[in-house]
Amino acid sequence: MRGRVCADARRRISGVTGKSLALILALCAAIAGGAMYYLQVYGFYYPVDDAPEQGVTLALRDSDTATTIDFEDFEAIDADSSPIRYRACFTTAADPVELAQTHVTLTDMVPRNAPGWFDCFDAAALTREIEAGTATVFLGTKNIAYGVDRVIAITDQGRGYIWHDLNNCGNKTYDGTVIGEECPPRPDTQRTN
Numbered sequence: 457m458r459g460r461v462c463a464d465a466r467r468r469i470s471g472v473t474g475k476s477l478a479l480i481l482a483l484c485a486a487i488a489g490g491a492m493y494y495l496q497v498y499g500f501y502y503p504v505d506d507a508p509e510q511g512v513t514l515a516l517r518d519s520d521t522a523t524t525i526d527f528e529d530f531e532a533i534d535a536d537s538s539p540i541r542y543r544a545c546f547t548t549a550a551d552p553v554e555l556a557q558t559h560v561t562l563t564d565m566v567p568r569n570a571p572g573w574f575d576c577f578d579a580a581a582l583t584r585e586i587e588a589g590t591a592t593v594f595l596g597t598k599n600i601a602y603g604v605d606r607v608i609a610i611t612d613q614g615r616g617y618i619w620h621d622l623n624n625c626g627n628k629t630y631d632g633t634v635i636g637e638e639c640p641p642r643p644d645t646q647r648t649n
Contacts, residue, residue, distance in 0.1 A: 501541065501571060504532035512546060512616065514559040514608060515595040522597065523559070525550045527616060531576050539601035540568060544618035545576035552592035552610040560595040565607055568619050577617060585611050599623070603639075 511524040525548055532544035565586065570577035585591035586609060596606035596618060603626025609617045625639035 500535040500537045501533045501574075502535065504534050504542075504544070512548070512608065512618070513596055514555060515598060517558060517560055525555070531574075532618070533570070533574050539604045540620045540622065542606075542618070542620045543568075543570040543574060543577045544616075546616040546618075547614050548610060548616050549614060550610065552594075552612065555594065555610065556592050562593045562595055562607060565593045565609075565621065567607075567609065567617060568621065570619075577619075582609060582611075582617055585609075599625075602626070 512527045512530075513522040513524050515522045527546040527548045530544065530546040532542070534543075535541035567577075567579040567582045567586075569579045582591060586593060590613075591609045591611040594608045594610070596608040598605050600606045600620060603622055604620050605623045607619055607621050
């Protein structure tokens with residue numbers, strides 16, 4: 457009788473312990489998932505306050521220089537965790553058709569998604585405008601970070617969007633392809649004398 461009571465007690469304790477352990481694991485997974493979501497969508501981003509002073513610049517054709525265009529209503533976010541997290545929106549009176557005659561235009565560019573809370577930057581709507589020809593995409597700054605270019609799109613209605621995208625050297629660096637001589641040396645591999 458005593459053995460049966462002890463066996464029943466052990467089963468009850470192990471059942472409670474198993475349920476408690478499962479509950480603790482589920483709770484930890486939910487907290488970890490929530491933390492990862494927060495860090496990816498909110499945690500690493502910060503508003504860029506000094507961007508209007510830097511200006512919105514477009515690269516000129518046949519030149520290593522750029523010109524600055526007038527803009528208003530500038531909003532930008534960035535993150536130190538990656539050079540391609542930069543996003544910005546602005547309005548401008550500049551005519552994209554006129555700018556395309558003297559500045560470097562880009563084709564086959566697809567804007568990178570922005571966090572949903574940064575609602576001025578709608579990558580899907582901008583992609584549709586680019587495909588419809590109502591937005592022109594320009595090179596802003598080549599190699600703003602190693603292997604990363606600043607890309608600027610301006611719509612016919614005067615809305616502007618900025619994002620960073622990998623260039624050929626950046627794509628090669630991250631996909632494991634041999635980089636070759638056409639790419640500059642990475643900043644962290646340059647020797648100093």
